[in-house]
Amino acid sequence: MEHWGIVGGGMLGMTLAHRLRQQGRRVTLLEAAPNLGGLASAWSLGDVVWDRHYHVILLSDAYLRGVLAEIGLDGEVRWSETKTGFYVDGSLHSMSNALEFLRFPPLGLVEKLRLAATILWASRIRDWKPLERVPVAEWLERWSGRGTCEKIWLPLLRAKLGDCYTRTSAAFIWATIDRMYAARRTGLKKEMFGYVAGGYARILERFGEALAEAGVAIELESPARGIEPLAGGGLEVRFGKDRRERFDGVVVTLPAPLVPALCPALSDSEAAALRGLEYVGVVCASVLLDAPLTPYYVTNVTDAWVPFTAVIETSALVDPDQLGGRGLVYLPRYASPGDPVFDEPDAALRERFLGALARMHPGFTESRVRAFQVSRARHVFALSTLGYSDTLPPSETSVPGLHVVNSSQIVNGTLNVNETVQLAERAWPRLLGSAGA
């Protein structure tokens, strides 16, 4: 029986393993960490187990919900409507409906109308490809005007992309707006946010069980260390402490810049193309509080002195029983993989982040903090640079049987689990039809 090796046990590798196994292939899933899930994995924070990075499911996440249904969890998604806040010029504003938008003080009426028109216009665009040729700031200024761009768009872009925004195309903002409008496009009346009771820990536990029940061999704490083509055909993967296994086909799901070191048989041009994809990472602090902090699931932050990008409050989304009545707030800071923030010790980040949170929320004191933990991921998503989709290396490599499928191949969407699952759904028929395996 054809044997496939999948390198990386995040949601992408898990979905690929699931599909290849369903198609009657023997499958081994290699994961470096002690548990499955990668960026979507969970951890213990004080007396709570919840996602290491904030995760929400949208009503319109059809691909993800398809997988949840297969593993018996779609019926367990709890849906709710959430509120959005905006922290600008030292004050917090609710921006959860049209009336609040009209009252939003930082923008004049014309600026508001242009902002609304930009979002509406972007949501109607279906041919995103021409947007890849226009720098995002230029496109936003053209449609929203300079004032709105400087007060709202540029701070938001800097927050999500750091200074990399200057190299980012307008396709990035289009994809972000497109996700906001996904529900309406797919015929649903309005978008809802959801989560499975128990968070991603529950999803990953159930998905892992389903894979194991179907016969996928799951190797945890087994980082792949090298992948080499064999003279007689197939590929050998070295993994874990000192193990080797032969596969007919191997799919690597890791961030593109990490692939060449693992696969020395790739051609120089393939290795250069993979290394050349620019990534954005995140330093994400989880703060467990004695009680919820605000009513907002997302608070966008535009003030430059705040060291994090946004405040994401999971306790504004989930039922109180999920967190034992506590508050759970995430403070993410997105940055290039080489940014010094990744080397900043937890204690220093704690001081800076909690200091800023206290300045933003006068009612907040450090005595309310029950736990504070920092997650660092240097490669989260590939930057949507100018002409991005034309620079992407193909998924099938020059090494027979070796494939690279990863989130850099999401060319017209933002990074989320729904896109990740969709990537796997598009890839598996191609993998099975490929030569070499």
Ligand SMILES: Cc1cc2nc3c(=O)[nH]c(=O)nc-3n(C[C@H](O)[C@H](O)[C@H](O)COP(=O)(O)OP(=O)(O)OC[C@H]3O[C@@H](n4cnc5c(N)ncnc54)[C@H](O)[C@@H]3O)c2cc1C
């Ligand atoms: C801060 C943050 C917030 C997010 N919010 C949301 C959200 O609200 N909603 C949503 O849908 N999505 C969200 N996402 C995105 C979501 O997490 C990703 O779409 C998804 O987890 C990507 O899965 P993946 O398998 O492609 O990558 P990863 O999860 O990165 O998986 C790669 C795996 O490979 C493993 N690995 C690395 N090196 C090796 C090796 N040498 N050998 C074997 N294994 C190796 C890693 O340990 C990891 O498990 C968020 C992500 C972040 C970071």
